[in-house]
Amino acid sequence: MPKIIKTLKEMREESIALREGGETIVFVPTMGFLHDGHRALLKVGRRLGSTLVMSIFVNPTQFGPKEDLASYPRDLERDLKMADEEGVDIVFTPSALEMYPEGFSTHVEVTGLSDILCGASRPGHFRGVATVVLKLFNIVMPHRALFGRKDFQQLRVIERMVKDLDLQVEIAGIETIREKDGLAMSSRNSYLGKEERRAAQCVPRAMEEARRIVADGEAQSSVVTEKVKKIIENEPLAVVDYIKVCRADNLLDAPVIDECSMLFLAVKIGKARLIDNTRLR
Numbered sequence: 001m002p003k004i005i006k007t008l009k010e011m012r013e014e015s016i017a018l019r020e021g022g023e024t025i026v027f028v029p030t031m032g033f034l035h036d037g038h039r040a041l042l043k044v045g046r047r048l049g050s051t052l053v054m055s056i057f058v059n060p061t062q063f064g065p066k067e068d069l070a071s072y073p074r075d076l077e078r079d080l081k082m083a084d085e086e087g088v089d090i091v092f093t094p095s096a097l098e099m100y101p102e103g104f105s106t107h108v109e110v111t112g113l114s115d116i117l118c119g120a121s122r123p124g125h126f127r128g129v130a131t132v133v134l135k136l137f138n139i140v141m142p143h144r145a146l147f148g149r150k151d152f153q154q155l156r157v158i159e160r161m162v163k164d165l166d167l168q169v170e171i172a173g174i175e176t177i178r179e180k181d182g183l184a185m186s187s188r189n190s191y192l193g194k195e196e197r198r199a200a201q202c203v204p205r206a207m208e209e210a211r212r213i214v215a216d217g218e219a220q221s222s223v224v225t226e227k228v229k230k231i232i233e234n235e236p237l238a239v240v241d242y243i244k245v246c247r248a249d250n251l252l253d254a255p256v257i258d259e260c261s262m263l264f265l266a267v268k269i270g271k272a273r274l275i276d277n278t279r280l281r
């Protein structure tokens with residue numbers, strides 16, 4: 001079983017001792033309620049260093065006031081079982097009170113990147129993400145940290161922060177793990193009722209269609225996003241938040257599709273907000 005550490009002090013002391021002992025610390029931050037997407041990160045992480053640390057922390061500052069912080073799914077017992085199966089050495093589960101004590105008032109803002117796509121729909125979200133990830137990096141002191149490409153914008157925000165603030169941690173992005181029908185795995189998929197889960201298939205289906213028409217020669221992003229929008233809107237339970245083609249490096253709009261272009265979408269189905277992305281070529 002992994003060692004469970006709950007306090008910042010104990011985690012920091014453990015990390016200092018590990019580093020002094022010559023260990024390479026690999027870190028996988030999560031909000032728990034683990035699925036096979038997290039499992040893939042842990043599997044890669046296990047190979048990238050000698051000590052694998054996973055955090056489970058449902059970070060309040062990345063949730064908007066009307067979002068699902070209180071109802072976010074949690075199952076620590078099941079998470080610990082998966083952590084054990086994947087050879088995690090340490091599970092770090094800090095409390096919100098210790099992470100954000102009274103008087104907490106410093107935040108990390110990655111401007112530009114944080115204001116588009118999901119940032120436009122969720123003001124303050126990436127500020128919360130960047131702040132908690134920097135705090136976790138300072139506490140866990142990893143040599144390497146792994147993030148999923150499902151949350152591609154989050155990966156770019158963190159890479160930018162690491163570069164801009166000269167953090168001594170190597171960031172790696174892991175491919176999206178999907179259900180059999182192509183739906184990207186997500187803890188929030190547990191919100192979907194049976195009908196909603198069926199409706200959610202419109203997201204991978206629309207992405208597949210986008211890739212198909214690009215493969216057939218379409219290079220205008222507007223044509224592709226219109227087609228995707230039609231497929232999603234054809235599903236009565238789905239509500240489009242955004243559908244965009246952007247450059248993979250800086251996430252700026254890409255009106256013409258080339259090797260660097262990716263399709264990004266966010267779709268609401270019932271209580272779940274599904275996000276996904278795909279390369280187009």
Ligand code: AMP
Pocket residue numbers: 029030031032036037038040041146147148149150151174175176177178184185186187
């Ligand atoms: P979360 O617990 O949702 O905050 O996710 C923790 C980490 O797992 C983040 O780096 C996510 O990008 C990553 N992740 C979540 N879902 C998937 C997935 N389906 N495939 C790959 N990585 C994922």
